Amino acid sequence: MNLTPETCYQALLARDSRYDGRFFTCVTSTGIYCRPICPAPAPRPEHCRFVGTAAAAQEAGFRPCLRCRPESAPDSPAWAGTSTTVTRALRLIEEGALDDGDVEALAERLGLGSRQLRRLFRRHVGASPLAVAQTRRVLLAKQLLHQTDLPLTDVALASGFGSVRRFNEVFQALFGRPPSALRGRRDVAMNAPGLTLLLPYRPPYDWQAMLAFLARRAIRGLERVEGQTYRRVVRLGGTVGHVDVSHAPEATALRVTIRLPELGQLPGLIVRLRRLFDLQADPAAIRGGLCRDPDLATLVASRPGLRLPGGWDPFEIAVRAILGQQVSVTAATRLAERLVERLGERLTDGGEIGLDRLFPVPERFTLEAVKAIGMPTTRATALVRLAAAYRERPSLFDRRGDLDASVARLRELPGIGEWTAQYIAMRGLQESDAFLASDVALQRVLAREGRRPTPRELLARAEAWRPWRAYAVMHLWHADAPAAAVRQKETCDATLA
Template sequence: MSENRETSCGRALTLAGMDMDFEACRRAFVTRDPRFDGRIFAGVKTTGIYCRPICPARTPKPQNMTFYPTAAAAQEAGYRPCLRCRPEASPDLGAWRGTSNTVSRALALIEAGAMDNGDADALAGRLGVGERQLRRLFRQHLGASPVSVAQTRRVLLAKQLIQETRLPMSEVAMASGFGSVRRFNETFQQLFGRPPGELRRSQKAETPAADGIFVRLPYKPPYDWDAIIGFLAARAIPGVERVEPRRYARTLEIEGARGVVIVTPRGDGALQAEIRFPKLQALPAVIARIRRVFDLSADPTLIGAHLSQDPALAPLIAARPGLRAPGAWDGFELAVRAILGQQITVGAARGLAAKLVARYGETIDDPAAAELGLTRVFPSPGRLVGEDIAALGMPRARGAALEALARKVAADPTIFTPRADLGSAIAALKALPGVGEWTAQYIALRELREPDAFPQADVGLMRAMADEAGLRPTADQLLARSERWRPWRAYAAQHLWAADPGLAQAAKTTPSKRTKTDDRRAA
């Protein structure tokens, strides 16, 4: 095991995306610098554990330390998670670590459950690369294989559930993605040298027994909660979502199971999610969606430092350093909302979505949902196939486009998953009924979590980039200007939208007073 550790360390120190200089890493641990939490982990040779920079334990001697860019790399090298600093509680910044978009897309798929069966070849096929190439990229950028990354996610989620909830061990095994209780027990016995039950006996669960599961979801500060909750509030569908200043709740359906999620800010570098789902196996997928919607994997310091090199963006980022790019709960839902919002206001689009849900959404039976006024889930693609959607009060062509979209997605549920690159994703999305360039970029930004997606024809972006005389750039000019913002043009767009005073006013105008270009923001 020692030789394995040393080899992994040597590889980790040369990883792209971060300076893994030994002395720099050690200083982060000596000073317990929170800026590096989630970015480096230290393996301790004398104890066989790995820690976060903020670990309260005494800093080991230099000769006993070795550093890794991810928890998966440390774990693959033979180290086990520290029980004091709890690596599972650190911000998950893996997707932002390297320069490989392929790795970022692969991590998004793994988080959504693509590796539950341990098939790295199938994962590589979905990304349009060979399995050996994918493994090479993971080694280069994360210091671990795709299989190790997936296994580490399962172990750390299980450890979190053991220590933060009172779920029975058999339910922890199912909820964290283990195929069986026996495999779950064997993994923990091998990794920690003790059965999982002893980890709970040594820690007091933070949450009381309840129908819901409470999970702490860390992020890299700063975090602009007000901005993201305001974005969601403006688009909340009655009966599906309820948004308050300090709480967001909505219904979800995953693989036929319907449940409720309630998200609140904690104030300690994390959000808290109450997840009420009858199917425990859906928990990893639900957590992945929450992380996607609230953009918890972003590193705002890294993104802001890059974008601030443009003088036009620097004051915007300084004003809102914790601004995130809100994700979507479901690709089909987002596409439907975008098509509904064509040439009408945000409020009018939300009204049409409410009619759609009232007519076609399945009901949900949950006491917590009822108390919040949540009664239905957003309709599935199959529910809309063959329906006269235009009867809800929209142009017949738009209703036909929605029905055709539902038919396409029902036939191929993988349409809204990451592709080999942004260009191929945009091409696939534009082939869908009712989806043009702007909508495709918008779906790539919010659902596929493409950090470089950029709807350059958006009127809000052009208005925000107008010169002192009020002259707006053309779409082509804006696209050329955005080259310096790569690979985080999606975040540049978010800052420009947040700074554009015209968007707030446009949302209040009547449809007859708005232009077709303005209506693209109704999504």
């Protein structure tokens, strides 16, 4: 943790929401750990221990506070940037790597030994990989107990516990009471169909910008923005469901309604939603990194809560990136709609909300089918080869190595150049430092006296923006959006004339 005990204690006394999720307070006199914003009376400083993660608190023997509920805190960024390996391991654990496998298998996926992985976790997280995995299960289960009316058996399954017996044992050991005793006031009304949860974020959050970005790229039949809500058909393994996502600013969270027939897929679905809506971002850290550049400082000040929209699936983002090569966003979206219409599986039960298409699986990509949507042969071939590579190597989009290694691996695929690989890394892999140096919009916004910077000049300037270059891209794209709309209108008017 990179905060001093004195800073943490002052933040605790002030109940400063800016520090929510950045540390947890372990109270030695009660055996409880809390968020900085906990409404309970502040403990004496000599009774406080400060840790960077909930897992570290639980591994040290502290139990979660029932008032401030640590499961509602945004994920801690205390380890961010300290170890790329730990960052990637945490992502894999969040995606369920230790639900079906062990630490040895996780270490092998990361290309190192299990002892080294455990040592890195002790240094950067303060807890073992298994403790992190169990903490995530416990906190998700506790959230489901507080926010839903699910039966206890379903809560155990949905939060990733292998058995109800194990679920009960862990809660009895941690809280000194059975899970049923933690049922209390519900945060979300459950009279609507589906399961409704709150997914917290660290404020501010520019929901309008996120909706606008997704709306411009929404594929008819698969997803749509309706009012202030994003809706989508989702597939996890063989399970198909629907999600509705809206903003709950009063709770500093997104409100998600999920209709999913198999609750065992819930942890994976939540992971994807957090990635899609960039709920782990730390706006204060991003602002501090970008505001050293005067031009970016102005843009960040106007949109302090701008997020980096992710994707539901890296393969889908890769396909969209290839479709978007050398065409406008509108044209790329039309191509994506044709692709989904021709190759995507049609649902028979999606009519109730008007979403009845799934994004096509790699097996459906044939050269004849892709060319039929109006694609040039070279790009159609690139899509088919991408799908074939993903079928042969399901780990194609695994987050191994650093950003440069990921981009180099993607560039080995035919038809994927630097811009496309960086775009996939930015949205599909959620690489905060991905950067599109050859992007015309970036060059246009940063032009001076009619001269646009070259890609090499942009790369040199962007060195000062690390590790938040992808957020700089988003700010520059938003700055270019009004001019892009005018250009598109002028093109349409010229065509009509």
